[in-house]
């Protein structure tokens with residue numbers, strides 16, 4: 001089985017050396033990720049495309065390769081092809097007919113031939129030959145060059161013939177790691193997660209910084225969604241997840257700052273701290289999920305005041321997007337359910353916040369703030385490699401995780417439906433409820449107080465977070481099930 005990977009068009013308009021560097025990086029990224037799928041997969045990088053070969057006839061493998069290619073930044077589209085030696089027009093027609101006859105039944109079509117290399121025929125001549133043959137010898141509804149139901153795509157590269165059996169859209173963007181790294185302020189809501197995705201897609205290795213305002217479940221939730229993003233779109237490069245304990249900073253703001261200015265000043269404190277972390281990591285740019293006027297601290301005057309505390313470039317990928325567009329994007333990248341279920345933790349709920357902060361007033365308010373508190377927070381920063389999140393969450397778990405199921409205990413499988421179907425829990429004799437994590441909040445209301453409910457998910461991270469949240473809501477009979485060796 002073979003795939004032809006087409007480059008994101010912005011790569012192809014770069015100068016020769018830049019283009020070469022970008023393509024090579026894309027090749028390496030694919031190599032890293034596809035080797036995890038199967039050792040035997042081969043990635044071949046050329047000037048204008050990347051070829052991926054994997055073993056024939058293995059549908060599971062094929063699906064996994066399609067999945068990797070469709071979420072790797074830097075790819076415009078990729079074609080699934082059958083490869084043959086180029087013999088002559090008639091042979092090419094017969095091969096095309098074998099691949100397309102079924103699909104063509106009752107539909108109009110147009111043949112497209114793309115050619116590279118030297119040949120003594122033109123692409124149009126070949127299109128006519130194959131098209132004529134298909135029109136006569138299949139049950140197609142005829143040729144329609146303007147608005148066909150189906151395109152029949154054929155590629156010729158030197159002496160090889162490729163029949164395209166499927167065309168998949170890619171993610172676009174630049175290969176990860178070809179642009180400089182950024183540090184994304186992630187709070188786990190819809191916005192900052194989508195913003196992080198956007199810088200990843202644009203080719204920036206995106207590290208995460210989280211300001212912990214005091215909710216343990218919130219911290220686990222943010223780690224969980226960062227891990228998801230990274231595994232899905234960015235796992236060719238290792239990144240860091242940094243937690244800054246911010247409870248005391250919030251406490252100090254509550255004591256020393258007028259309520260109307262708390263929101264803006266909290267953001268300024270976050271940027272100050274993020275700048276220090278970024279300095280240490282030699283990163284020039286910070287990312288936030290803010291967009292004009294979405295909330296009171298995000299009006300243009302306030303954003304301008306917030307920006308003044310840092311010399312770093314502050315990138316706001318969502319700045320002109322509407323909330324609905326952001327939510328739609330979060331659905332399409334798969335982070336919607338995470339964000340929806342994120343425990344809200346807002347330490348600074350200010351009453352009638354200013355929408356038009358003035359610098360002199362802000363400085364006056366900050367004059368009462370004890371910066372030693374911020375320094376102390378920065379001394380207690382925790383840095384972990386993102387791929388260690390699972391171990392980290394389990395090591396710091398606060399909800400008891402049981403390795404066995406006893407009497408009066410019910411397993412609750414909280415994985416998404418498609419994951420449950422893919423890897424069903426096989427536990428004869430146990431009662432198992434299937435409640436995807438985003439339905440757990442309401443489903444828990446029906447729980448029987450005399451029984452114990454053990455939440456199960458694949459890595460033990462989501463179950464830990466959800467159990468923690470439910471316990472905080474008073475469900476002390478909710479725990480985690482984590483089988484030995486999982």
Ligand code: ATP
Nearest residue numbers: 185186187189190191192193209210211288289290
């Ligand atoms: P989000 O949907 O990303 O939570 P929001 O709409 O709730 O954002 P704010 O709470 O004003 O907006 O936060 C604005 C931005 O500041 C966020 O998008 C994020 O980049 C950053 N931010 C806010 N809280 C935190 C936090 N606890 N840790 C890290 N970054 C944060």
Ligand code: MG
Nearest residue numbers: 187188189192
């Ligand atoms: Mg928020």
